[in-house]
Structures are given as C-alpha cells and as structure tokens.
Amino acid sequence: MIKFSVKHPVSIAMLIGVLITLGVISLTRLGLDFFPDINYPSVTVITQYQNVAPEDIEELITKPIEGAVSTVSGVKKVTSISAEGVSAVTVEFEWGTNLDFAAQDVRDKVALIEDYLPEDASKPIVLKFDISQIPIIEYIAYSDRYKLTELKDILRDEFKSFLERIEGVASVDIVGGRDLQYWVTIDLEKIAQYNLSFSQITQFIAMNNFNLPSGKVDYKHKNILLRTIGQYNSIEDLENQVVGYTPKGTPIFLKDIGKVTIEEEERLGYAKLNNKESIALVLYKQSGANTLQVSNRVKKAIKTINAKYPSIKLVESFDQGKFIKLATSRTVNNAIVGAVLAALLIFLFLMDVRPTFVVAIAIPLSVVLTFIVLNAFGYTLNMMTLGGIALGVGMLVDAAIVVIENIFRHEEMGEGPKEAAMNGAQEVWLAISASTFTNIAVFLPLIYIGGMIGQITKPLAVTVTSVLLASLFVSVTIIPMLTSQIVKRKVAVKEATREYWFGPIKRFYRKILEKFVLRKR
Incomplete structure (x- = not known):
C-alpha cells in the first residue's frame, strides 16, 4: 500500500477526490440533533374514560389491560397510573428488544380485550417512547381582535394544516384555550314525568349526530352523490331532537325536558404569555429529520403566517x-x-511550512472519512458524535507526525x-498501527455497554474509532505520497534551522540522559 501510494500519486489523488466527495455527500445527509437517537x-x-373516579378506572380499565399486556414476550416490568378519567399502563421490556415488534404485540393483546x-x-x-418526540419549537399565539375560542379555531383550521405541510414536521399540537360545546341541562322532574332515562336520552342524541351517505342519482350523464345531513349545527337542532315517545306515540323533544346552551368546555390546561391567557402551538419533527433545518423552515413559514394574519x-x-x-x-x-494548535506545534518543531501542510x-x-462511516451507521451529528x-x-x-519525521530522517541519510x-x-507503519489500535481498544468496548448509557456512548466509541482508523489509513497512503511530491527542501538547510532552534534543548536533554543512564553503579 505504501509503495503503491508513492509510485502512483495520480491514483492516490483520484482516491482522495473520491473520498472527499463521498464525505461531503455523507455530511449533507447527516441529521443534526442535540442527543443521539x-x-x-x-x-x-x-x-x-371521562368523568370517572380513579378507583373505577383501575377496576374497569387498568387491571384488564395489565393482565393482557403481561403475557407479551420479553416484558420486564408493568406499571400503571389510574387518575380521574385516564388510565396509563407502561410496559417495560428487556434491553435489546425490537420495540416495533413489541409494540405490535401489545396492540394485539389489547385488541383482544377492547x-x-x-x-x-x-x-x-x-405509544412508544421516542426522544425525537420532544417538541422542537413552540410558539405562543394571542390576538386583541379574536376571542380565545375564535383564535383556537383559526389555529386549528388554518395554521395547523399549513405547518404540518412543512418538510420534516410530523405533527402540530394546539395547547390551551377552550372549545365551545353544547351543554344539555336536564330537568329531573320532567324526565321522571315522561318516564325517560339518561341512557335513553344519550342514545337518541348520539345516534342522530352524524351524516349518512344516501346513494347516488344519475342526472344528465352525471353521478350526483347524496348525503343525509344529521349532524347538529345549532341549538335549535338539538332542541328539536326527539329523545322518546309518550304512551300515545307523541314525540318528546329535548327542549321539553331540558335546556340547551353553548358554553366553553372544561378547562384542562393553561397557556399564558405575560400572565395573559393565550394558546400554544407545539411542533414535533419527523424521526431522523435535521432538527436545525426543520426549525429554520418553521421560522420561515411563521413569517408567511404573520404577513397573512x-x-x-x-x-x-x-x-x-x-x-x-x-x-x-x-x-x-x-x-x-x-486542529490549528496542532498544526502550529508541528510547524514549531519541523520549521517548514510544506511538511506542516502535509x-x-x-x-x-x-x-471527512469519518462522515462516511457515520452516515453508513445511520448516526446524526450530535453532542456525542461531534465530541468524538x-x-x-x-x-x-x-x-502522521511519526511517519513524516521518519521520512525526514531517511532524507537526512541521503535517500531521495x-x-x-x-x-x-x-519502517514505522507497524508501530503506528499498534499505537492506533491501542487507543481504539480504549474506546471500542463502549459499544458493549447496555441500557440507555450504552445508546449514548456507542456513537462516541464508533466516531473515535472511525477517526483513528481514518488517520492510520491517511498516514500510510496519502502522507507518504504528498511528502514525496511536496517536501523537497535541502537537508542542510533543514538541519541548520532545526539546530538553531532546538540545539540547546537537545544538548540539555542529552546531559540529563548521560547523568542518569550512564551513571556508575
């Protein structure tokens, strides 16, 4: 490899060009994140299960789900939280489990008890745990013109769909504000008078609050689709809803047994700006997308929105x-x-710009070669890979220093x-290989660390190993070729310059060695 690189500089130059091109392409494809995946x-x-006490949530929902998911293969621990209106059952698996397959197994088990x-x-x-689901950017929206409910409708109908079309944006959540709801207040005396029950009233309302397809009609060589509109659009629609019948068959309307109003829904959270109630837009990115690029695209889109609204x-x-x-x-x-400091120190000791450049x-x-490896492993540029x-x-x-210094020594011996x-x-490739692999042996075992720590340290280990292997490849191929082509300064001039700067240091060091090494015993 060394002889080939020196005797075929054009081939090595072409190889350098190919590697640089691949490295640059790989760099453009690498995502940019704060942490590794x-x-x-x-x-x-x-x-x-809205408006249900935690005790009932546990008995009716949490325990059946716990029993179902506990039978999934590879389960390490099952924990649950039963709160008012919601049940959360968390299934923890052994490290190394394929989470996609595990999540599908959980879905299958839950489907059996639905x-x-x-x-x-x-x-x-x-839901699977995914660190990429941490919001990448959040905005607080407020307006002096619109009410909070109107503002939320605009954000949901206009802003949300526009922002979700941005490349790299997975979803947009709207937090805060309250939607308008139809509230039905029932008169208990009247439902007792008409012999009605709450479940009967709820069933009538639910069964009539949707639109139905009604077939099609052929008209003048055209197919016209028909729909039966049943969804409620006003208070009057609800008030005129039939919820039962008297023994004589007379329909009982909702307005006969209660009152319908439009009110804001129950408050479940706040979003405030300077102590003023507002609405938050929370944006999430797609897995593997470049966080910085997505953030910049969102900011550009926000400028368009500000101009329109x-x-x-x-x-x-x-x-x-x-x-x-x-x-x-x-x-x-x-x-x-x-890198700059390393180059300056090399120049200080070699006293020549051209070998310093090499x-x-x-x-x-x-x-650049490391970027190719990172892209092949599917890593992103993050704190660990950049730190590596x-x-x-x-x-x-x-x-590189060892190789070029030994080449200088052979030039001083009169070789071309x-x-x-x-x-x-x-002469030194075996020594530098041993030194490089010794450093690699320190970092490479980090890939075998398990758990979350292992997922964090593995990119560091792979990056450092790639950098060191790339440096070894460069040292035994590219550096000998460049040295034979660029460094052609006369040995006498080089020796004179180096002796002027480092002669006193070398003589002082020699005296110390003679004192301790050659001391009589």
Missing part, C-alpha cells in the same frame, strides 16, 4: 434548534482550534524523496 424499551397504553372495556371509554392508544401575534417560546446550534458550534469551534491535511481528510470528532482530532495527528517516503513509512 435513544430508544427506551417501553410502551405505554393510554385509555380515557370489547370487554366500558363502551364510553376511548379506544386504547399504544397581522392581527394574530406568534411569539417563540422554545426552540430546540437554538440549543443545538449553540452546542454544536462550540464543539466544532473546539475541534477547529485544536501533516495538517491529515486532520480534515480523517474527519473533537476528541479524535488530538490523537489522529500522532501517526520517493525512496525516503517508502522506507520511512514502511
């Missing part, structure tokens, strides 16, 4: 992209500063540039 092996089953749950309870929802103000309250940008910029800056070029080349690159920058120049590059690199 973490898949905690747990599934939660959420079931709602018919035994209360009819008024909502259908159980199975000037009476509605949107104030940014949280942006995950800001934290990612700050953290990644600091990590990248530290890596750049480390050694310094190993840093970006090794990092910054950590590896300080170690990857070691092999190509001969010195081949002999110098071949």
Whole structure:
C-alpha cells in the first residue's frame, strides 16, 4: 500500500477526490440533533374514560389491560397510573428488544380485550417512547381582535394544516384555550314525568349526530352523490331532537325536558404569555429529520403566517434548534482550534511550512472519512458524535507526525524523496498501527455497554474509532505520497534551522540522559 501510494500519486489523488466527495455527500445527509437517537424499551397504553373516579378506572380499565399486556414476550416490568378519567399502563421490556415488534404485540393483546372495556371509554392508544418526540419549537399565539375560542379555531383550521405541510414536521399540537360545546341541562322532574332515562336520552342524541351517505342519482350523464345531513349545527337542532315517545306515540323533544346552551368546555390546561391567557402551538419533527433545518423552515413559514394574519401575534417560546446550534458550534469551534494548535506545534518543531501542510491535511481528510462511516451507521451529528470528532482530532495527528519525521530522517541519510517516503513509512507503519489500535481498544468496548448509557456512548466509541482508523489509513497512503511530491527542501538547510532552534534543548536533554543512564553503579 505504501509503495503503491508513492509510485502512483495520480491514483492516490483520484482516491482522495473520491473520498472527499463521498464525505461531503455523507455530511449533507447527516441529521443534526442535540442527543443521539435513544430508544427506551417501553410502551405505554393510554385509555380515557371521562368523568370517572380513579378507583373505577383501575377496576374497569387498568387491571384488564395489565393482565393482557403481561403475557407479551420479553416484558420486564408493568406499571400503571389510574387518575380521574385516564388510565396509563407502561410496559417495560428487556434491553435489546425490537420495540416495533413489541409494540405490535401489545396492540394485539389489547385488541383482544377492547370489547370487554366500558363502551364510553376511548379506544386504547399504544405509544412508544421516542426522544425525537420532544417538541422542537413552540410558539405562543394571542390576538386583541379574536376571542380565545375564535383564535383556537383559526389555529386549528388554518395554521395547523399549513405547518404540518412543512418538510420534516410530523405533527402540530394546539395547547390551551377552550372549545365551545353544547351543554344539555336536564330537568329531573320532567324526565321522571315522561318516564325517560339518561341512557335513553344519550342514545337518541348520539345516534342522530352524524351524516349518512344516501346513494347516488344519475342526472344528465352525471353521478350526483347524496348525503343525509344529521349532524347538529345549532341549538335549535338539538332542541328539536326527539329523545322518546309518550304512551300515545307523541314525540318528546329535548327542549321539553331540558335546556340547551353553548358554553366553553372544561378547562384542562393553561397557556399564558405575560400572565395573559393565550394558546400554544407545539411542533414535533419527523424521526431522523435535521432538527436545525426543520426549525429554520418553521421560522420561515411563521413569517408567511404573520404577513397573512397581522392581527394574530406568534411569539417563540422554545426552540430546540437554538440549543443545538449553540452546542454544536462550540464543539466544532473546539475541534477547529485544536486542529490549528496542532498544526502550529508541528510547524514549531519541523520549521517548514510544506511538511506542516502535509501533516495538517491529515486532520480534515480523517474527519471527512469519518462522515462516511457515520452516515453508513445511520448516526446524526450530535453532542456525542461531534465530541468524538473533537476528541479524535488530538490523537489522529500522532501517526502522521511519526511517519513524516521518519521520512525526514531517511532524507537526512541521503535517500531521495520517493525512496525516503517508502522506507520511512514502511519502517514505522507497524508501530503506528499498534499505537492506533491501542487507543481504539480504549474506546471500542463502549459499544458493549447496555441500557440507555450504552445508546449514548456507542456513537462516541464508533466516531473515535472511525477517526483513528481514518488517520492510520491517511498516514500510510496519502502522507507518504504528498511528502514525496511536496517536501523537497535541502537537508542542510533543514538541519541548520532545526539546530538553531532546538540545539540547546537537545544538548540539555542529552546531559540529563548521560547523568542518569550512564551513571556508575
């Protein structure tokens, strides 16, 4: 490999170009996140049963679901919370369990008992834990023109659909505010008079509050679809709803036994801005999407919305992209500063710009090769992978320095540039390989750590290992080739310069060695 690289510089130059191209393409495909993708092996089953006490929730919903999901393979622990109107059953699996298959098994088990749950309870929802479901950006909406209920309707009908069409946005939640609802106040004396029950009234209302398809009609070579409109659109529609019949067959209307009003729904949460009640827009990104890019697209879309709805103000309250940008910029800056300092120190000892350039070029080349590996493993640029690159920058120049210094020594022995590059690199390649693999042996075992800590440290281990292997490849191929082509300075001039700067240090060090090594025993 070393001889080939020195004797075929054009081929190696083409290889460099190919690797740089692949590295840049891989970099553009890497997502940018704050943390690595973490898949905690747990599934939660959420079931709602409005206005029911926690004790009844536990008996009617929680315990049946617990019994069903406990039979799923690989379950480690089952925990549950029964609160007013809601049941949450969390199933924790052993680490290494395929969460997609496990979630499907849970859905299948829950589906078997759905018919035994209360009819008024909502259908159980199975949710997987996914760190990507942390909101990426939030906005607080308020308006002096619209009421809170009107503002919420606009946000739901206009803003939500517009924002969900943005590339990388998975969903948009609207938090705060209260919707308008029809409230029916029943007169107990009248339902007793008409011999009606609450379940009968509820059944009549529910069975008539929807639209039905009514077939089609062929008219002048056209198919016209027919619909029967039954959904309530006003108080009058509800008041005129039949809820029963007298013994003589006379219909009993809802207005005969109660009163219908439009009121705001029960408050379940608040969203405030400067102590003023508002509505929050919470945006979530798609798994694997670049958080920073999605955040920038959302901000651009918000500007369009502000221009279209000037009476509605949107104030940014949280942006995950800001934290990612700050953290990644600091990590990248530290890596750049480390690379520059390493190059300056190399120049200080070699006293020549051209060999310093050869050694310094190993840093970006090794990092570019690392991007190819990260893309192949499906990783993103996050605190751990960027930290691994910054950590590896300080170690990857070691092999390059050893190789180029030994090549210099062979030049000082009178060998030509190509001969010195081949002999110098071949002489130390085994030593630098041992040194590189020793460093790799420190980090690589991190991939075997289990649990959540292992999911965090594995990208770090893979990144550092990739950087070091890339630096070894660069040191035994690209650096000998570049040295044989670029570094052609006369040995006498080099030795004179180095002796001027480091001669006193070398002589002082020699005296110390003679004093301790050659001391009489």
